[in-house]
Amino acid sequence: MLGALVKSIFGSSNERYVKSLDKIVQQINAFEPALTAMSDEALAAQTVKFREALADGKTLDDVLPEAFATVREASRRVLGMRHFDVQMIGGIVLHRGEIAEMRTGEGKTLVATLATYLNALEGKGVHVVTVNDYLARRDADWMGQIHNFLGLTVGVIVPNLNEYQRREAYNADITYSTNNELGFDYLRDNMKQERSQMVQRPFNFAIVDEVDSILIDEARTPLIISGPTDDKSDLYIAVDAVVKRLAPADYETDEKTKSVVLTEDGVEKAERILEAEGLLVGSNLYDVENTQVVHHLDQALKAVVMFKRDTDYIVKDDKVVIIDEFTGRMMDGRRWSNGLHQAVEAKEGVKIEPENQTMASITFQNYFRMYPKLSGMTGTAATEAAEFYDIYKMNVVTIPTNVGVQRIDEEDEFYKNTTDKFQAIARLIREKNEIGQPVLVGTVSIEKSELLSDYLKKEGVQHSVLNARFHEMEAHIVAQAGRTGAVTIATNMAGRGTDIQLGGNIEFRIEGELAEMPEGPERDAAVERIKAEVAEEKRRVLEAGGLCVIGTERHESRRIDNQLRGRSGRQGDPGLSKFYLCLEDDLLRIFGPDTLFARMMNSNLEDGEAIGSKWLSKAIETAQKKVEARNYEMRKQVVEYDDVMNDQRKVIYEQRADIMDAETVDDVVVDMRHDTVNAMVGDACPPGSYPERWDVAGLKARALDVLGIEVPIEQWVEEDGIEPDLVEERIRELADAHMNEKMARDDPAIWRQVEKSVLLDRLDHFWKEHLATLDALRQVVFLRAYAQKTPINEYKTEAFGLFERMLETIREDVTRILSVSELRMPEPVDLPELPDFLTGHIDPLTGFDDSSDGDGSASQTVLFGSLAGSPPHPGAPGENPYADLAISRNAPCPCGSGNKYKHCHGALA
Structure with a gap:
């Protein structure tokens, strides 16, 4: 108060x-x-x-x-x-x-x-x-x-x-x-x-x-960058066929989390089918030997039961393309992880791409x-x-608006079922269309867009359908959604970022209608005509009430609904917005108070009858808040887990940057070698133990395997008062001498490059494996909650231990490769003969010839014969024998030197 x-x-x-x-x-x-x-x-x-x-x-x-x-x-x-x-x-x-x-x-x-x-x-x-x-x-x-x-x-x-x-x-x-x-x-x-x-x-x-x-x-x-793993297409197809033989009574679904779990009867039925198909080892699905089959079965169940075509994804050009649930846009290149995308591909009968292994990942938050x-x-x-x-x-x-908002936001209307709701929406659209008022309709899926389109065709209303299938045209269609009598059906917020201007968008009309017309008085006159037509159309649309926005159902997030409403009433224009709901809407069905709505609406409403109530609208808003809170917790959890990985990611990326920036990394390599020696001796000779208890044979074998040296450990053990510290020091000296001898045989510059390459290669290799391990850990760590432990704390502890072990493994592997491997220069090989003709060489970095050359040869085609042989005509020393040929400066020099023309004979021109 x-x-x-x-x-x-x-x-x-x-x-x-x-x-x-x-x-x-x-x-x-x-x-x-x-x-x-x-x-x-x-x-x-x-x-x-x-x-x-x-x-x-x-x-x-x-x-x-x-x-x-x-x-x-x-x-x-x-x-x-x-x-x-x-x-x-x-x-x-x-x-x-x-x-x-x-x-x-x-x-x-x-x-x-x-x-x-x-x-x-x-x-x-x-x-x-x-x-x-x-x-x-x-x-x-x-x-x-x-x-x-x-x-x-x-x-x-x-x-x-x-x-x-x-x-x-x-x-x-x-x-x-x-x-x-x-x-x-x-x-x-x-x-x-x-x-x-x-x-x-x-x-x-x-x-x-x-x-x-x-x-x-x-x-x-x-965001995840992945690399392909082994192809398991046959297994996906086989398990998909098994799942499609199961009945709805064989599994339980949870639409809130999009999860599917087999019932006891379902497990028995699945085991019988899998056994008959030869996919099961033994007769128990949950034996450890069947772990992979269980994983594929879970993903196939989710793909077949929970993921709907034209809602969660579309099939385009023989590929499964994910649909963004918030924008309705295609997400080309994005794939579900953990084998789910392959399961959906098997379900749809398209080509199954191999599963991917995570090579690098980061959340947008971090x-x-x-x-x-x-x-x-x-x-x-x-x-x-x-x-x-x-x-x-x-x-x-x-930020306050420049001009006050005049849009009218009407109460929601509730119907018993989808048919009644869509019939009412189609009638309203026809009424608005008859008076010339433009209408923008927001739907939650492609399926709903096309369903509404069918109703409008029955009403005889001309309209545009804008969804993920027509992503390329969305800006143009939305830009003209404010024209007289325009009816546009858009999946959620497709076309977001493009203004809907009453009367139409002048720039888009000019671009579309006058693209072929050359500059001149005729084009100027046409531009003025379009401007006058848009101004007249805007006047008529304003008289009709401005843009009418219709929502076919409430979204999980109030924000998405507000975005749809906000498309109407820009810059003080008049407008109207209204949402239509029914008991079959996902939000009401999954999150709403079922019994309350069912009792009130099924018993009191006739077919086709609508009800509007502030109380019902409030109940919907409460359901939306619940979903928003749940989604926030999900995103927060993603961040909490990625924060653990992010700290490790920073360490690895900083180390990579230091390695790339350094002229030489020999000090890093020496430190790794010494740390590896210390770890080896620590394992074989525990502090405070007597030499008789040391693992002499194991230490000797590891020194040969990792350091490439024979260690006379037996002689050292016979010395009185020998300590692990002294053993470490002697092995370090032997290992350093071995490496110095190896490096002295070769060019130091080559060794510096080899050390950097090996360091980066091993760092990347084990980081990739570490990411896969963390992915697996994250999927199972929630089970620790049954032991009254906090999963995120358990994840942090385990991840830290895994990271420490990864760093130890990198040190040992780098040491092994550099100590044991021999550096050999590649044998000279005869290059294959070049073809008689070679088309223009385009620099792979730039995609075109370097414009800074200034010779006007960019993008020209190079065409000459006998490239590997002698020049076309002899030239005096200091002259360019190829000066008469139109050779791009970035093309290989015809003399066969392997250099670019501009760095060889072209430099003389």
């Missing part, structure tokens, strides 16, 4: 914080007259001025007002868009490492330019993270115009770039990319053999667009926490504010 009174007088803490930023906004506005009067050259020169000020000791906060004003003026000149004052507040929030919650249509993309420009002035690099490749490209091209005008460089990271292109993009002042590309590049960088091969710079500052989608929705599963400063923006973050602070230490700041 008292809190409500204080809030009504002084405002909420969020309102007070936003109000405190008004003073900075006033400072920004004070610079506007002077900047408006500047020429383009003078405005662009502001960047140099700011950098000089920072070099002289000023901070980013000192130059913020003038820098923000500079960006606003540049945006007005380049894009014709001037930042609102509330957008300035959003920019300040981003710069301070907080989350700016801004409603859809408030211009978050433009807001990001303020903080990116300011932080890029330091020259350390700024990353802008988006949810998909289209938005990364779009924002880099669109907002990059402002940064380029002001003298900053902009790069973009998308799939299928080579390493040279990635390095160039990361070295830009501002880099746009998706979260997946950033994470995978980090993992790949830490698998490289040389520092020069790495593409990323040290972390500095990142702004995450749609921060809730990336840092919460996608944070349930870690990846983004490596940035010294991290901020984000989204339309919906307040419901997850506690998680953002708990995991990332970021506060959520709600």
